[in-house]
Amino acid sequence: MSERTLVLVKPDGVERGLVGEVIGRIERKGLKLVALELRQVEQQLAEQHYAEHDGKPFFGSLLEFITSGPVVAAVVEGPRAISAFRQLAGGTDPVDKAAPGSIRGDYGLEVQYNLVHGSDSAESAEREIKLWFPEL
Numbered sequence: 001m002s003e004r005t006l007v008l009v010k011p012d013g014v015e016r017g018l019v020g021e022v023i024g025r026i027e028r029k030g031l032k033l034v035a036l037e038l039r040q041v042e043q044q045l046a047e048q049h050y051a052e053h054d055g056k057p058f059f060g061s062l063l064e065f066i067t068s069g070p071v072v073a074a075v076v077e078g079p080r081a082i083s084a085f086r087q088l089a090g091g092t093d094p095v096d097k098a099a100p101g102s103i104r105g106d107y108g109l110e111v112q113y114n115l116v117h118g119s120d121s122a123e124s125a126e127r128e129i130k131l132w133f134p135e136l
């Protein structure tokens, strides 16, 4: 069954010139791009996107980081797209959790600067796609 997931290349990934690398991996895996946009994230969108982390010690710096420069936002579609992209991304912590060969495992060192975001469930994907691409 085909699903959709929201993917972000975060400001660190854009700044480091890894957009092509991330999009290339998505395409080579066989997933399809349904929407793709470079955008500066407003504070309100950042707060809504990361609402589940409100109250955590890193919430403030997470918002500051995600609004610090442009991100690339994409809607990606394919069979089991949510898990497929999470596997491409690797675990949240680029050193302790992300395997070599994954995006974070290959290019990341710090949990905050972990390059990409992918929706973590069907419910999150639906909520995040509505938030970032209401026109879809």
Ligand code: CMP
Pocket (backbone or CB within 6 Å): 053, 058, 062, 092, 111, 112, 113, 114, 116, 117, 118
């Ligand atoms: P992401 O998949 O975008 O979802 C929440 C983000 O919070 C996560 O990636 C990390 O970038 C960030 N994050 C999670 N845990 C920590 C932490 N302990 N310190 C700083 N940032 C974190």
